[in-house]
Amino acid sequence: MSIDQQLKPLREKIDAVDAQILALLNSRAELAQQVGHLKANTNAPVFRPEREAQVLRGVAERNPGPLPSLDIQLIFREIMSACRALERRVTVAYLGPAGTFSEQAVFQQFGHAIVLLPCISIDEVFRTTEAGTADFGVVPVENSSEGAVNRTLDLLLQTSLSISGELSIPVQHSLMTNSGDFAGVTKICAHSQALAQCQAWLNQHYPTIERIAVASNGEAARMASLDPTVAAIAGETAGAQYELQVVHAHIQDDPHNRTRFAVIGNTQCTPSGKDQTSIVLAVPNKAGAVYSLLAPFSQFGVSMTRFESRPARTGTWEYYFYVDVEGHQQDDSVARSLNELKNSAAFFKILGSYPLSN
Amino acid sequence: MSIDQQLKPLREKIDAVDAQILALLNSRAELAQQVGHLKANTNAPVFRPEREAQVLRGVAERNPGPLPSLDIQLIFREIMSACRALERRVTVAYLGPAGTFSEQAVFQQFGHAIVLLPCISIDEVFRTTEAGTADFGVVPVENSSEGAVNRTLDLLLQTSLSISGELSIPVQHSLMTNSGDFAGVTKICAHSQALAQCQAWLNQHYPTIERIAVASNGEAARMASLDPTVAAIAGETAGAQYELQVVHAHIQDDPHNRTRFAVIGNTQCTPSGKDQTSIVLAVPNKAGAVYSLLAPFSQFGVSMTRFESRPARTGTWEYYFYVDVEGHQQDDSVARSLNELKNSAAFFKILGSYPLSN
Numbered sequence: 001m002s003i004d005q006q007l008k009p010l011r012e013k014i015d016a017v018d019a020q021i022l023a024l025l026n027s028r029a030e031l032a033q034q035v036g037h038l039k040a041n042t043n044a045p046v047f048r049p050e051r052e053a054q055v056l057r058g059v060a061e062r063n064p065g066p067l068p069s070l071d072i073q074l075i076f077r078e079i080m081s082a083c084r085a086l087e088r089r090v091t092v093a094y095l096g097p098a099g100t101f102s103e104q105a106v107f108q109q110f111g112h113a114i115v116l117l118p119c120i121s122i123d124e125v126f127r128t129t130e131a132g133t134a135d136f137g138v139v140p141v142e143n144s145s146e147g148a149v150n151r152t153l154d155l156l157l158q159t160s161l162s163i164s165g166e167l168s169i170p171v172q173h174s175l176m177t178n179s180g181d182f183a184g185v186t187k188i189c190a191h192s193q194a195l196a197q198c199q200a201w202l203n204q205h206y207p208t209i210e211r212i213a214v215a216s217n218g219e220a221a222r223m224a225s226l227d228p229t230v231a232a233i234a235g236e237t238a239g240a241q242y243e244l245q246v247v248h249a250h251i252q253d254d255p256h257n258r259t260r261f262a263v264i265g266n267t268q269c270t271p272s273g274k275d276q277t278s279i280v281l282a283v284p285n286k287a288g289a290v291y292s293l294l295a296p297f298s299q300f301g302v303s304m305t306r307f308e309s310r311p312a313r314t315g316t317w318e319y320y321f322y323v324d325v326e327g328h329q330q331d332d333s334v335a336r337s338l339n340e341l342k343n344s345a346a347f348f349k350i351l352g353s354y355p356l357s358n
Numbered sequence: 359m360s361i362d363q364q365l366k367p368l369r370e371k372i373d374a375v376d377a378q379i380l381a382l383l384n385s386r387a388e389l390a391q392q393v394g395h396l397k398a399n400t401n402a403p404v405f406r407p408e409r410e411a412q413v414l415r416g417v418a419e420r421n422p423g424p425l426p427s428l429d430i431q432l433i434f435r436e437i438m439s440a441c442r443a444l445e446r447r448v449t450v451a452y453l454g455p456a457g458t459f460s461e462q463a464v465f466q467q468f469g470h471a472i473v474l475l476p477c478i479s480i481d482e483v484f485r486t487t488e489a490g491t492a493d494f495g496v497v498p499v500e501n502s503s504e505g506a507v508n509r510t511l512d513l514l515l516q517t518s519l520s521i522s523g524e525l526s527i528p529v530q531h532s533l534m535t536n537s538g539d540f541a542g543v544t545k546i547c548a549h550s551q552a553l554a555q556c557q558a559w560l561n562q563h564y565p566t567i568e569r570i571a572v573a574s575n576g577e578a579a580r581m582a583s584l585d586p587t588v589a590a591i592a593g594e595t596a597g598a599q600y601e602l603q604v605v606h607a608h609i610q611d612d613p614h615n616r617t618r619f620a621v622i623g624n625t626q627c628t629p630s631g632k633d634q635t636s637i638v639l640a641v642p643n644k645a646g647a648v649y650s651l652l653a654p655f656s657q658f659g660v661s662m663t664r665f666e667s668r669p670a671r672t673g674t675w676e677y678y679f680y681v682d683v684e685g686h687q688q689d690d691s692v693a694r695s696l697n698e699l700k701n702s703a704a705f706f707k708i709l710g711s712y713p714l715s716n
Contacts (some may be wrong), residue, residue, distance in 0.1 A: 003400045004628075010393050011409070015416065017386045018434070021379060022417050028375045029425045035368050051369070058373065058418065059380050067387045069470055071440035075383065076376070078436055082429035105554045113429055118594065120603060236476065241599045245478060270362075 072258025138247020163352030441470020538603025
């Protein structure tokens with residue numbers, strides 16, 4: 001019996017399962033349409049990040065296998081995206097052009113059944129979202145090499161938008177030269193953060209070659225394209241712009257090196273059961289002020305997951321502090337600690353409460 | 359009653375549907391695993407393009423809505439990708455870096471549950487696939503601006519690989535300058551194909567501005583970055599490399615302008631029911647030779663969907679002809695016409711029969 005004859009009964013069973021899946025997808029879509037009709041009467045938003053986060057967590061928790069939960073979540077993200085699009089395709093602004101890591105982040109959050117609005121700057125992402133041209137914006141908040149984070153943090157201070165989600169995607173560094181060969185290289189150039197992220201690898205493989213920090217990995221790539229004694233550390237996209245050849249791929253010490261993105265929009269997320277709250281605050285510059293300011297978190301048992309200070313560029317305060325805590329601002333302990341903070345901080349702003357990424 | 363209370367029963371129904379979908383996805387995966395076990399005894403390939411094409415066509419044909427068939431197909435592509443990955447993740451080589459249109463084409467064909475192998479050249483895509491390091495390669499065959507097509511066509515002449523699929527993705531051109539303003543521009547530069555593709559738009563909007571064809575759209579972008587009297591037509595990726603600003607987005611006359619990609623691999627596809635066959639041939643350079651060569655197609659009622667001549671760079675023949683016809687080489691009419699062609703052509707090679715893209 002040929003392999004195709006042996007496979008035939010199995011394929012017929014798969015076809016039968018597919019027919020059931022097809023029917024259920026459309027049943028789900030009809031229910032989503034009914035949700036849409038109810039919402040239409042109340043101006044409730046089409047995309048509810050907390051609801052989608054719950055669905056994705058739910059299917060992962062109940063997943064018996066053999067399909068891995070990550071693959072199940074990817075499939076359900078597209079199912080929700082397609083169902084949502086029957087109500088209306090949400091428009092998402094992001095730092096373009098098409099085909100960048102930002103676009104990858106957009107698909108990771110919203111699925112593919114959306115309208116893409118690539119912008120030429122982070123400012124424009126905020127502007128188009130504030131103006132309502134886009135329903136959501138996706139902006140980098142922690143970027144290992146491109147330095148975009150500062151502009152995002154500045155704009156978050158003033159925007160009327162809330163953070164409604166966060167996600168991260170992998171970022172990898174490669175060692176590249178013009179020729180693809182390392183012979184003759186006397187300097188390795190990169191942004192200081194990229195050099196730091198590849199430190200152990202460099203110590204092991206090229207301990208004696210001089211390392212030079214430059215303005216950006218893109219600049220390092222440009223230098224390497226002009227000078228055969230220079231090797232650059234950069235992402236392969238930057239390398240390709242300058243037609244560099246890869247000498248060693250993926251040399252960052254942490255193979256899970258990632259860029260974090262924030263989703264911003266006019267939506268305030270309600271609690272999803274597993275949330276995070278981002279705030280910014282400032283205090284007068286005196287010893288111990290920050291420490292005592294943060295006391296309410298420990299008092300109410302709220303965990304800080306991120307704490308970052310950033311020099312203020314204008315205004316009265318010398319530093320702004322960006323703090324992420326576990327929990328939703330509607331959770332009792334978070335609400336009470338934020339309330340105390342608010343009274344003692346000189347500047348205080350809640351950037352948003354949103355579901356922790358799955 | 360609050361909107362959330364009104365939505366609750368609907369959401370419970372959606373959750374129940376999701377639970378059924380989840381169970382069916384895993385039933386499907388178990389069946390796919392059984393297929394994998396059967397195949398393992400026979401060295402049959404994990405990825406069968408013709409089988410997946412049939413599944414995608416089937417769900418589209420049987421789809422009652424309300425979900426659009428394109429969205430259904432996107433979901434099923436990911437379902438098949440995840441199920442296939444339980445057997446083994448297929449490795450796909452493509453023209454890197456990550457985040458390019460080629461990568462988008464890879465996901466469009468294989469879903470996300472694969473191993474990506476970005477290559478630095480089209481030659482390397484062929485080499486790694488021929489060597490078996492990658493199961494499949496994805497290469498551009500018709501590219502409106504980057505000129506990659508010629509190298510692909512040359513390599514297809516000699517490779518031992520077969521074409522096992524084709525797909526296309528949208529490509530868009532924008533008019534860009536250094537300042538984002540058109541004032542002071544005296545020349546519009548681009549690759550000749552891009553100028554041609556935007557001709558009607560340019561005639562309407564800037565009939566009096568000189569148009570200059572340059573080596574590539576990337577070169578035009580570089581020129582515009584250095585000279586405020588130059589505007590470039592290019593994709594936004596190329597524009598972003600040179601920090602150009604968009605004056606007018608998406609000015610190509612055909613809003614459906616696309617780049618075509620071929621999937622190459624060691625697999626010979628069997629008939630899927632809706633296939634295409636690609637061949638290359640050459641004839642001695644005498645009047646009427648090509649016309650009479652192609653007579654068998656008309657004789658056996660086979661439709662040509664593409665016919666392209668290309669000067670031979672080496673060898674005996676002046677031109678190679680790349681021909682696509684409807685149908686599979688195992689179809690009677692196609693087989694008989696190819697057989698006649700083979701006897702009368704000086705050079706004849708079947709590049710592959712493969713499912714028409716959905």
